[in-house]
Amino acid sequence: MRILLWHVHGSWTTAFVQGPHTYLVPVTPDRGPDGLGRARTYDWPDSVIEVPPERLRDTDVDLVVLQRPHEYALAERWLGRRLPPTVYLEHNAPHGCSPGVPDTRHPAADLPDVTLVHVTHFNRLMWDAGSTPTTVVEHGIIDPGPLWTGELERAAVVVNEPLRRGRTTGTDLLPRFADAAPLDVFGMGTHGIADRLGIPPDRCQDHELDQRDLHHAMAARRVYVHPVRWTSLGLSLLEAMHLGMPVVALATTEVTEAVPEGAGVVSNRIDVVTDAVRNFVANPVHARLTGEGARAAALARYGLPRFLDDWERLIKEVTR
Incomplete structure (x- = not known):
């Protein structure tokens, strides 16, 4: 099967293209947002093929995976024909000020002949999809292996653009966590975060790896x-x-589903989560045992085989 999708979310796409199909990703000369082509920082199989937009009219496509509102019209224009079976994959929870999250209409609401696929049950609950049929295919992760050593008495945070995204990513909470343990903040747009937040440099370092x-x-x-x-x-x-x-x-959105008891500490009380960081840093045996529980839970619910099996079932349903 030949599946057309845009390179939007590198981590998710890396898992998705491990399936048994041919994956067509648009590429433009400038490799802009609508034509990034193959990933350069992730390992993708040879079954992911770059296709210039002008060649799509003459390319057989069995399924289209949309991920952004404008892609529906873009796919129609580039393919030059009525869309084949189509799903709209929604990565995000609704994030609007008006009319408010519970009433936020999804861009795919009431679109004909489209199935809306959410990555979490929380998202499905919160988006208003109108008459569009919806389903959930939870995330799947390529297993990096049990690499934890915990040799450094520090806490890791991974977040992209924390200074720009502010309260959404809990950036304002980092000084509280830095009081509990030295932080290493990984991700794009993290440079200078300690200085911007007034955290002493020995309590917070940034890394773009x-x-x-x-x-x-x-x-x-x-x-x-x-x-x-x-x-x-x-x-x-x-x-x-x-x-x-x-x-x-923090016990927000889908986290309470993803982190079961024995895999870590989940709470909306800042004193509880900062105390938990202190306790894990001070007790490596407790950290190791809890980490083993976290790994077992993640493999069971978010393993790659389950993810690919779920997508195979959905693909068969929408293309039959």
Whole structure:
């Protein structure tokens, strides 16, 4: 089967293209947002093929995976024909001020002949999809292996653009966590974060690492901290659990589903989560045992085989 999708979310796409199909990703000369082509910082199989937009009219496509509102019209224009079976994959929770989250209409609401696929049950609950049929295919992670050593008495945080995204990513909470343990903040747009937040440099360092180096760097830290207030479900949280890291997270969106008892500490009380960070850093045996629980839970619910099997079932349903 030949599946057309745009390279939008590198981590998610890396898992998706491990399936048995041919994956067509548009590429433009400038490799802009609508034509990134193949990933450069992730390992993708040879079954992912770059296709210039002008060649799509003459290319057989069995399924279209949309991920952004404008892609429906873009796919029609580039294919030059009525769309084949189509799904709209929604990565995010609704994030609007008006009319408010519970009443936020999804861009795919009432679109004809489209199935809306959410990555979490929380997202499905919160978006108003109108008459569009919806389903959930939860995330799947390529297992990086049980790399955790916890040799560094520090906490890892992974977040992109924390200064720009502010309260959404819990950036304002980092000074509180830095009081509990020294932080290493990984991700794009983290440079200078300690200075911007008034955190002493010995309590917070920023790092922008290639994906290939990130997992080993995370795994050397004693505990993973997920301070995000409002997101779909951070893949970095699931990756940390796969690594065998104990996790400390806010009890928001899908986190309470993803982190069961024995895998870490989940709470909306700042004193509870900061105390948990202190305890994990001070007690490596407790950190190791909790991390083993986190890994077992992540493999059971967010393993790659389950993810690919779920997508295969859905693909068969929408293309039959």
